[in-house]
Amino acid sequence: MYGIPNIYKAKGSKIELGKGVTIISKDYANPVGILRPVTLRTMNASSEIKIGDNTGISGSVVCSQISINIGSNVLIGSNVVICDTDLHPTKIENRRFSNQNIKSKPIKIEDNVWIGMNSTILKGVTIGENSVVGAGSVVVTSIPENCIAGGNPAKVIKYLDA
Secondary structure, three states: OEOOOEEEOOOOOEEEEOOOOEEEOOHHHOOOOOOOOOEEEEOOOOOEEEEOOOOEEEOOEEEEOOEEEEOOOOEEOOOOEEEOEOOOOOOHHHOOOOOOOOOEOOEEEOOOOEEOOOOEEOOOOEEOOOOEEOOOOEEOOOEOOOEEEEEOOEEEEEEOOO
16 A cells, blocks of 8 residues: 555445555555545445455545445556446435435446546446556446447447457
8 A cells, every 4th residue: 555545434334455456545656646545435334345456546436335346457547436326316306415216336347457547437337358448538338348448428449459
């Protein structure tokens, strides 16, 4: 660890880190800097975050209502946000004061994925093995394996040679 991460673990929830995970919460340890310490947050007793072996996270937020599963050898660039929930209901009259009818779906990031800095990964997404998400992307639908995806919303730009 470089610096101190923020970890908010709801009672009964799970946060699992594999062997060799690197967490960068200080800007001196990342060449492009970070805006905040790494934040890992589970929202309730059934929430879980699993991070595989040799994965690196720089100044990013991982927030789980249900489940976020990050594979091994994943690179998560500076200031990425990964969140499996909308956090608020979409109905106008309930947005500020209700926690009912909030949409949440699990996220899965497979092995050897690289997520570029300042990207956002939203609920229900799977990012396939070996894929790259370009910097500043907003991923709202699943990305297949062995490709480069980018943009807002993120789309496949090209496929990689396996």
